[in-house]
Structures are given as C-alpha cells and as structure tokens.
Amino acid sequence: MLILGIETSCDETGLALYDTARGLLAHALFSQVDVHVEYGGVVPELASRDHVRKALPLLDEVLARAGCRGADIDGIAYTAGPGLVGALMVGATLARALAWGWGVPVLGVHHMEGHLLAPMLEDEHPEFPFVALLVSGGHTQLVRVDGIGRYRLLGESLDDAAGEAFDKTAKMLGLPYPGGPQIARLAQRGEPGRFHFPRPMVNRPGLDFSFSGLKTHALNTVEGCRGAGELSERDACDIACAFENAVVATLVVKCRRALRQEGLDTLIIAGGVSANTKLRAELQRALVKDRARVFYPAPQFCTDNGAMIAYAGAQRLLAGQADDGDSQVRPRWPMETLPPLPARAPRGRLPGDRRV
Numbered sequence: 001m002l003i004l005g006i007e008t009s010c011d012e013t014g015l016a017l018y019d020t021a022r023g024l025l026a027h028a029l030f031s032q033v034d035v036h037v038e039y040g041g042v043v044p045e046l047a048s049r050d051h052v053r054k055a056l057p058l059l060d061e062v063l064a065r066a067g068c069r070g071a072d073i074d075g076i077a078y079t080a081g082p083g084l085v086g087a088l089m090v091g092a093t094l095a096r097a098l099a100w101g102w103g104v105p106v107l108g109v110h111h112m113e114g115h116l117l118a119p120m121l122e123d124e125h126p127e128f129p130f131v132a133l134l135v136s137g138g139h140t141q142l143v144r145v146d147g148i149g150r151y152r153l154l155g156e157s158l159d160d161a162a163g164e165a166f167d168k169t170a171k172m173l174g175l176p177y178p179g180g181p182q183i184a185r186l187a188q189r190g191e192p193g194r195f196h197f198p199r200p201m202v203n204r205p206g207l208d209f210s211f212s213g214l215k216t217h218a219l220n221t222v223e224g225c226r227g228a229g230e231l232s233e234r235d236a237c238d239i240a241c242a243f244e245n246a247v248v249a250t251l252v253v254k255c256r257r258a259l260r261q262e263g264l265d266t267l268i269i270a271g272g273v274s275a276n277t278k279l280r281a282e283l284q285r286a287l288v289k290d291r292a293r294v295f296y297p298a299p300q301f302c303t304d305n306g307a308m309i310a311y312a313g314a315q316r317l318l319a320g321q322a323d324d325g326d327s328q329v330r331p332r333w334p335m336e337t338l339p340p341l342p343a344r345a346p347r348g349r350l351p352g353d354r355r356v
C-alpha cells in the first residue's frame with residue numbers, strides 16, 4: 001500500500017511516500033527558515049503562502065525519486081493539527097483535492113502522533129508499551145504509549161515548551177531562529193562549570209515541566225555579563241552550555257522517573273529537540289544504568305517532515321479510518337482524544353482500494 005504523507009503544520013513543507021511493505025520510498029523537505037529569519041520567528045501568513053508554492057514541486061520530486069506515478073498512490077495522509085490554521089489548510093486542501101482526483105481515501109493525522117511514531121521508521125525500532133518524551137517547539141510531554149492511539153499523558157510543560165525555551169534563549173544571545181541547533185553549536189565550545197542554571201521542578205514529585213524560570217535565569221545571566229557593552233563570544237558559549245545542560249538534566253530526571261513510575265524499560269524521544277546530541281547522549285548514559293533502552297528517529301525525522309505523517313497515516317488508513325466529507329483542520333487537538341487502533345493493526349487492503 002503506497003501512502004503519500006503531507007506535512008504543512010508550521011514552517012516546513014514535507015512530502016513523503018511510504019509503502020507498507022517496502023518502507024519509506026522517498027521524502028522531500030523544504031524548510032522556510034530563510035523566509036522567517038528576519039522576523040525572529042514564524043510569520044503564519046508567510047508560512048501558508050510558501051506551503052502553496054512548494055507543495056506541488058515537492059510532490060513531483062518524491063514521485064520521481066520513488067519512480068512512481070500519482071496513480072500508484074493508494075491513500076493520502078496530511079497533518080490536520082495541531083499547528084497554524086492557514087498552514088494546515090494548505091496541506092488539507094491539497095490532500096483532499098488529490099484524493100478526490102485519484103479516487104483514494106484521505107486522512108487527517110495528528111502532528112504529535114506523527115512525531116511519536118517517527119522512531120518506527122528506523123530498522124531498529126521499539127515495541128509497545130513505552131514512554132515517549134515529545135519535545136518540540138510547541139510541546140513538552142511525557143506520554144505512556146500502549147499502542148497506536150493508546151496514549152496517556154503523564155506530564156507536560158506548565159508554561160514554555162523545551163524547544164520554545166531554546167528559541168527564546170537563543171534570541172537573547174543574538175542567535176537566529178530556530179535557536180535549538182544554534183545553542184547546541186555554541187554549547188560545544190562552552191565551559192560547563194562557569195554558570196549553573198536551575199533544574200526546574202526536579203525536586204518536586206510528578207512529571208510536569210516548567211521552562212519559563214530557566215529562560216528568566218538566562219536573561220539575568222546575559223544582562224549580568226553584558227553590563228553596558230556587548231556579550232562576548234565566550235560568555236555566549238558558556239551561557240548556551242549552562243542552559244543546554246539544565247534542560248537536558250531536567251528532561252533526563254523526568255524520563256527516568258516516568259519509566260520507574262510506569263514500570264517500563266523502553267523510552268522514545270521525538271520532536272525537534274530530540275535532535276539534540278547532548279540530550280541523546282545523556283539519556284543513553286542514564287538509561288544504561290537503569291537497564292532501560294532509548295530509541296529516537298534519525299536526525300532528519302526529529303524535526304517536522306512528511307515521512308512521519310505518511311507512516312502514522314498508513315497505520316490508521318490500513319485500520320479502515322478515513323476522513324468524512326466535513327473533516328476540518330484542528331489548530332488545537334489533544335492527542336489523548338485520538339481513536340485507538342486494535343492491538344494488531346490489520347494488514348490488507350485500504351478502504352476503497354481501486355485495485356481490489
């Protein structure tokens with residue numbers, strides 16, 4: 001079964017072709033970073049317009065790379081939320097138009113479910129049940145996952161998401177958006193012992209997070225170093241290092257606590273911040289001690305991409321789910337409201353498969 005995935009929830013246009021028998025055949029991504037860089041963040045209207053420009057050329061690209069034609073596609077999955085409403089509507093409209101033209105089923109996929117299932121694209125992937133740490137620009141959540149659509153929220157950020165804290169701290173250091181990779185780059189040259197940032201909420205029971213205090217601490221440190229002048233490169237590197245260490249240490253403490261609480265030994269991390277090499281290394285180090293394992297997506301599938309949407313959509317389309325006539329995009333959409341799939345997803349034909 002060949003599924004086309006379309007991701008347009010924020011500032012990346014991602015298309016991919018996933019075959020349920022052969023795996024991922026092709027994916028293509030256009031990042032709008034240069035479109036938004038001068039504004040220091042994503043401008044929704046510009047994002048929507050750029051998705052309109054890029055989606056069809058990327059569709060041609062994935063078809064060519066996979067050696068397929070549009071008529072080979074058996075179903076279409078697009079990101080229906082959460083995200084920017086205009087950006088979501090571009091992907092939804094394209095998906096529905098193509099599905100109508102090709103006579104195939106179409107399904108709106110939850111963006112965070114896409115992230116959560118991205119580690120399944122790897123050869124070595126986890127088995128259910130596991131704990132998932134979802135860390136992106138808009139979300140920081142710990143979720144117990146017993147199967148597709150079987151999600152229980154264990155904890156989440158009470159204020160800023162981890163990625164958002166990276167982005168805001170980067171801005172204070174004069175670094176461009178998105179800030180996560182920029183902070184990680186500077187942190188490598190930082191002196192770890194010079195500043196100590198707080199580890200928010202680690203001494204309180206529970207699995208919630210809070211990152212806004214850390215951001216304020218970063219601001220005070222930046223202002224203290226800068227005085228009346230410019231922040232030196234050395235100060236910026238040391239602050240980036242202290243900030244990254246604090247976020248990573250906090251995430252590691254909560255992940256271990258979640259695994260212990262749930263009696264599980266498998267963790268997955270997904271979402272843009274899961275590309276952070278320090279986070280990956282520290283989780284790996286900590287979980288070895290606990291005899292637990294951590295899985296993550298390949299770096300290109302940590303941030304937004306079409307492959308994760310194609311994969312998540314393929315599982316649900318195979319189980320018989322599809323949009324009805326009046327489906328809508330959902331800028332806000334709690335993941336726990338998704339319908340569960342049967343423990344063993346059926347392998348077979350898609351509803352309405354033209355090749356029956």
Ligand code: KG4
Nearest residue numbers: 136137138163178179180272273276303304
């Ligand atoms: O999942 P994603 O691409 O988009 C959302 O759904 O939000 O995540 C983007 C976020 C941004 O905040 C970005 O700064 C952060 O992921 N990010 C990172 C790294 N790469 C991306 N944060 C820390 N370290 C990285 N290497």
Ligand code: ZN
Nearest residue numbers: 136272303304
């Ligand atoms: Zn995302």
